[in-house]
Amino acid sequence: VTPRKMSFGINGKLNGLESKTPFLIGVSMGTASGKSTVCKRIMEKLGQVDMDHMQRQVVCISQDSFYRDLSPAEKLKAEKGQYNFDHPDAFDNDLILQTLQDILAGVKCEIPAYDYRTNSLYLLCYINHVLMDFRMKDQITTIYPADVVLFEGILVFYFPKIRDLFHMKLFVDTDSDTRLARRVPRDIKERGRDLDYVLNQYMNFVKPAFEEFCLPTKKFADVIIPRGADNTVAIDLIVHHIWDILRLKKAENSSRQHPYIYQHRRT
Ligand code: ADP
Ligand code: C5P
Ligand code: MG
Numbered sequence: 001v002t003p004r005k006m007s008f009g010i011n012g013k014l015n016g017l018e019s020k021t022p023f024l025i026g027v028s029m030g031t032a033s034g035k036s037t038v039c040k041r042i043m044e045k046l047g048q049v050d051m052d053h054m055q056r057q058v059v060c061i062s063q064d065s066f067y068r069d070l071s072p073a074e075k076l077k078a079e080k081g082q083y084n085f086d087h088p089d090a091f092d093n094d095l096i097l098q099t100l101q102d103i104l105a106g107v108k109c110e111i112p113a114y115d116y117r118t119n120s121l122y123l124l125c126y127i128n129h130v131l132m133d134f135r136m137k138d139q140i141t142t143i144y145p146a147d148v149v150l151f152e153g154i155l156v157f158y159f160p161k162i163r164d165l166f167h168m169k170l171f172v173d174t175d176s177d178t179r180l181a182r183r184v185p186r187d188i189k190e191r192g193r194d195l196d197y198v199l200n201q202y203m204n205f206v207k208p209a210f211e212e213f214c215l216p217t218k219k220f221a222d223v224i225i226p227r228g229a230d231n232t233v234a235i236d237l238i239v240h241h242i243w244d245i246l247r248l249k250k251a252e253n254s255s256r257q258h259p260y261i262y263q264h265r266r267t
Pocket of ligand 1: 030035036183186228
């Protein structure tokens with residue numbers, strides 16, 4: 001891989017080259033269907049996981065990074081499992097729209113990871129301009145222009161304005177029993193919940209909201225991946241498609257940097 005040299009203006013736009021539009025892929029379906037795992041497999045197969053953020057050509061963002069800040073009263077509700085994290089209004093949808101539009105306009109963006117244990121974003125902590133919270137290093141995703149961007153979440157196809165921004169829409173099809181059987185141990189092990197919390201939240205909010213808001217968006221998908229991460233054939237097909245896009249973008253970039261050579265080759 002040729003190291004990418006980039007500098008940005010104060011508006012976050014790439015200096016030098018023309019602005020470039022990443023290929024934006026949406027990945028959706030209900031909780032624990034395997035969205036995050038499918039995106040991880042795609043990133044691994046493309047050799048992007050261990051790469052420095054600056055060098056990454058493909059990045060993955062989770063819709064969960066856009067959960068709204070909770071008021072103290074809402075925080076209390078969330079701690080008791082009485083807050084609906086599965087309703088479209090639980091997300092800052094204006095910020096999602098703005099961020100995706102920025103990404104498409106070639107503006108560099110920084111997106112923090114979400115902490116399910118505290119129901120909040122990991123916070124930046126600067127003291128005398130020095131980043132003190134070292135967790136942030138791994139938990140900020142920087143989106144640089146000219147790449148492929150995966151955006152995954154339960155409701156990424158819900159609002160038409162957001163849905164219409166995707167160049168490709170994937171749906172991970174996993175049945176509800178399997179999803180519940182995966183959500184319970186995951187939320188207990190990784191998200192600091194107990195069994196009662198997970199089951200009550202599932203019955204009161206997760207299941208009804210899935211049926212009302214998420215499942216109806218399946219009809220907008222371009223590609224449906226049955227069995228999620230187990231479906232290596234489907235994942236390989238998507239990975240090959242992304243390779244083709246990256247090759248095309250590389251050719252476009254070198255033609256911008258060396259227009260004479262490109263024109264010469266074409267004639
Ligand atoms: P989502 O992001 O859609 O909520 P995850 O990717 O987090 O789903 O998967 C939910 C849980 O199920 C995780 O613990 C993950 O490791 C596990 N999981 C995902 N896909 C599979 C699979 N194909 N087989 C077994 N476990 C899986
Ligand atoms: O990864 P996954 O798609 O499961 O993430 C979305 C799920 O996370 C939602 O179903 C929501 O119930 C859950 N969630 C939660 N607590 C939060 C934020 C989201 O249980 N603080
Ligand atoms: Mg996930």
